[in-house]
Structure formats: structure tokens, C-alpha cells
Amino acid sequence: DAGVIQSPRHEVTEMGQEVTLRCKPISGHNSLFWYRQTMMRGLELLIYFNNNVPIDDSGMPEDRFSAKMPNASFSTLKIQPSEPRDSAVYFCASGIRGRFGYTFGSGTRLTVV
Amino acid sequence: DAKTTQPPSMDCAEGRAANLPCNHSTISGNEYVYWYRQIHSQGPQYIIHGLKNNETNEMASLIITEDRKSSTLILPHATLRDTAVYYCIVSPQGAQKLVFGQGTRLTINP
Numbered sequence: 001d002a003g004v005i006q007s008p009r010h011e012v013t014e015m016g017q018e019v020t021l022r023c024k025p026i027s028g029h030n031s032l033f034w035y036r037q038t039m040m041r042g043l044e045l046l047i048y049f050n051n052n053v054p055i056d057d058s059g060m061p062e063d064r065f066s067a068k069m070p071n072a073s074f075s076t077l078k079i080q081p082s083e084p085r086d087s088a089v090y091f092c093a094s095g096i097r098g099r100f101g102y103t104f105g106s107g108t109r110l111t112v113v
Numbered sequence: 114d115a116k117t118t119q120p121p122s123m124d125c126a127e128g129r130a131a132n133l134p135c136n137h138s139t140i141s142g143n144e145y146v147y148w149y150r151q152i153h154s155q156g157p158q159y160i161i162h163g164l165k166n167n168e169t170n171e172m173a174s175l176i177i178t179e180d181r182k183s184s185t186l187i188l189p190h191a192t193l194r195d196t197a198v199y200y201c202i203v204s205p206q207g208a209q210k211l212v213f214g215q216g217t218r219l220t221i222n223p
Contacts, residue, residue: 031209033209042213042214042215043200045211045212048209048210050209055209056209091156091157093156093157095209097209098207100145100147100159100162101147101162102159102211103159104155104156104157104158105156106155106156107155107156
């Protein structure tokens, strides 16, 4: 089991550019979560999906952020346009609904200059 | 969700037991206690969870007081690789939103 796979590991982009972060959950998991981590705010849940359907996106900071899950094995988090304050580590996690414990990926460190 | 209170940092000697406390005085009857840890530059890792009984797995033990207002995560023989931030989270059964606080930064010293 390769675990939750996120790409890229690091992303540096200029303000105003579109950024797309990718996540491949563990096969068989039916829940997927996107978190953001900063020094100031810690780990924040942005959005989560069950069976590819977005359930709660109340943590998405602005309309510049969007997330999709077109199938059970792939999800994207897009920021358009990006701003310096979006700089953070973005984590994807997956799990089985009703079971305890989620598996997190290694994260994508985003720097917007 | 119930809030948790953890010490910001702790130190422990390698080979000794590390005991990490967590207060959750407003916990409700259907809320579980979860523990995750985050090693530097990695994603959080699930450790253990419990409702009211003490629990043990290959990673750690979880001791929950009888009134459920506090708990302790025990790493029986800490190693340098256990240096991490440890998060105590309280969440209702079936809830999927885990709210992470600031956690306890545990440093294992040689």
C-alpha cells in the first residue's frame, strides 16, 4: 500500500497564478479530506468528500479555492488566483467512513511569491 | 465540539515512558478521544482512540479517567523517532470533521 499520494511535494508560484494540488487516496477508502496547515492557524479542514461527493466545504476560505473529486482515486484542490497568504502546507487524507483513523499524505508545501 | 487542553511542550528521556495529558472537561457522552501525532515535515498519523475504556495498540496506550474529563496517552518506551507534536482531539461518534488544536510538542532526549 503506497498510502495517500500527493503531488507535487513542493510548489512555488507567483501571485495571481493558478495552482492545482493533487491527491490519490488509498484504494478502498471512501472519504477524502483536504487540510491546510500554517504556523498561525495550525491544521484546518478545508473540505471533505464521501463517495466522491463534497459534504462540507465550510472551511474553504474563499471562492478562489475549489476542490473536485471526479472519481474514487483522484482529487484536486485548485487556487485561482493564488495570493501570498495562501502559502501553507496542504494535506490530503483518506479514510473509510464509519471507521476510526484517517491516513494523511505527506503534504504539498505551497509558496506564493 | 468539545475543546481539549494540552501542555504546549514536554520532554522525555529515551527509553522511558512518555505520558501526555489531555483535558477535555466538556466532553459529551457520545464523543470519542482521538490521538494523532505529526512528525516534522510529515502528515499527521493516527495513533489511537477511545470512548471510556482504556485502550492499547502497538503504538501506545490510552488511559481515560472514569469521569472522562481527561486522558493520558502513554508511549511505554519512547525512542528518538517519537519526537513529534501530539494532538488530542474529541469528536462525536460518526463525525468526520476532526478539529486539531495546537497539540503538545514532545521531545525525546538521548
